[in-house]
Amino acid sequence: MYYYIIDPGKLSQKQFERVQNELYSSLSEYRVSGENARVSPLRPVSTLIDTALARGAKTIVAVGNDDTLHEVVNALTGQDVVIGFIPLFPTELSEILGLSSINYACRHIAFRRITLMDAGIINKTLFLSKITFGFNPDEINKSAWTWGLKNFSKISNQPLLDVRFSSDSSFHATAQATAGMIINARKTNSQTLHSDPSDGMLDVLLLPKLSKLAMFKHRKEIFSGSYENIPTCSVIHSQEIEIASPEGMPLRVGNRIIAKTPATIKILPKAIKIIVGRDRQF
Amino acid sequence: MSRNENNFAETIVSSSMRIDGELKSNGNIKIDGIVSGKVQTSQDLMIGPNAQIDADLIAQNAVISGTIKGNITVKESILIGETGRIIGNISCASIGIKEGAYFSGNCKMQEIKQVAVNSSPEIEEE
Numbered sequence: 001m002y003y004y005i006i007d008p009g010k011l012s013q014k015q016f017e018r019v020q021n022e023l024y025s026s027l028s029e030y031r032v033s034g035e036n037a038r039v040s041p042l043r044p045v046s047t048l049i050d051t052a053l054a055r056g057a058k059t060i061v062a063v064g065n066d067d068t069l070h071e072v073v074n075a076l077t078g079q080d081v082v083i084g085f086i087p088l089f090p091t092e093l094s095e096i097l098g099l100s101s102i103n104y105a106c107r108h109i110a111f112r113r114i115t116l117m118d119a120g121i122i123n124k125t126l127f128l129s130k131i132t133f134g135f136n137p138d139e140i141n142k143s144a145w146t147w148g149l150k151n152f153s154k155i156s157n158q159p160l161l162d163v164r165f166s167s168d169s170s171f172h173a174t175a176q177a178t179a180g181m182i183i184n185a186r187k188t189n190s191q192t193l194h195s196d197p198s199d200g201m202l203d204v205l206l207l208p209k210l211s212k213l214a215m216f217k218h219r220k221e222i223f224s225g226s227y228e229n230i231p232t233c234s235v236i237h238s239q240e241i242e243i244a245s246p247e248g249m250p251l252r253v254g255n256r257i258i259a260k261t262p263a264t265i266k267i268l269p270k271a272i273k274i275i276v277g278r279d280r281q282f
Numbered sequence: 283m284s285r286n287e288n289n290f291a292e293t294i295v296s297s298s299m300r301i302d303g304e305l306k307s308n309g310n311i312k313i314d315g316i317v318s319g320k321v322q323t324s325q326d327l328m329i330g331p332n333a334q335i336d337a338d339l340i341a342q343n344a345v346i347s348g349t350i351k352g353n354i355t356v357k358e359s360i361l362i363g364e365t366g367r368i369i370g371n372i373s374c375a376s377i378g379i380k381e382g383a384y385f386s387g388n389c390k391m392q393e394i395k396q397v398a399v400n401s402s403p404e405i406e407e408e
Binding site for chain 1: 291292293295296298300302303304307313314319382
């Protein structure tokens, strides 16, 4: 039985009606219709998940954006349920999972290509993609590829962070960085670092302070989050990272702050049973 | 440090990083920072010219251009570059030392296995 949790997010009513029509027609076309529930302030995701589980749903599909999928994943912790995802518009997780559009995602829900995927956990909160701190490439106005002054000043004014962390209880490290990422999965296609969300490891990238010339030279890598292609970047692989300082530094998933340092981030290997598309990036 | 060198390594310790403890990897490691403790990989190790290592190193192959205080155990070959400084013992199968390098310690190399040569057939006299 399919249970669809629909979260319009920041879509306007007109935009939502348009995608809703496309959604329902795709669900009918591929014969995967089920029970639908719309997220509202009175009925948050957690309440809808409880309802779905009480009704015996075996496949719960998050319909919305990456935040919707993260909320569904967190609400289903410890449950033996298959998770699906239908993005209402292209997102990072939709590209990682190979579910590029509503119709394409519905088709693959019908195919039921299920895979086990790692999840990261930070202070009891699960995440599927990556945690960023310091400068956040997701906040960059990607339409300004010609190097807007606003984007440049965001990076160049970023304070230098003294990051202290320990890895797998085997070593302690200190590094000076303007930005960092702890990656389970990401959409960036990189030939040097393939962040595989089924390898049981977290990839840690630390971007040091760059001169303005170096920032300009590596602006594409900085905008896209491919820090590993910048010569002075650090790359570490670990199953558990404990970030001790600086204290109170926000840790973000997408644009949402989910924790502050000090924090421990671990990998939960093959923790999520999820439907993926043929074009998935792992 | 070029992009090709970045592509070489799975684990990279940049010049702004300091590590205390045991750094282990199953892939190539490149170190440009400060490490004390132990470094171990089943593949290749590259120590950059600005690296300061106070640790024992274990790798398949190694290229040393920085400063090492510790013992180095390499299964195959080690190359000490002109800016490389090693204070410690080396165990390897093959060693190369460039002019300008500094090495103070013992070097133990694997014995070269003698390859049996088949005796050539006698040339028949006409």
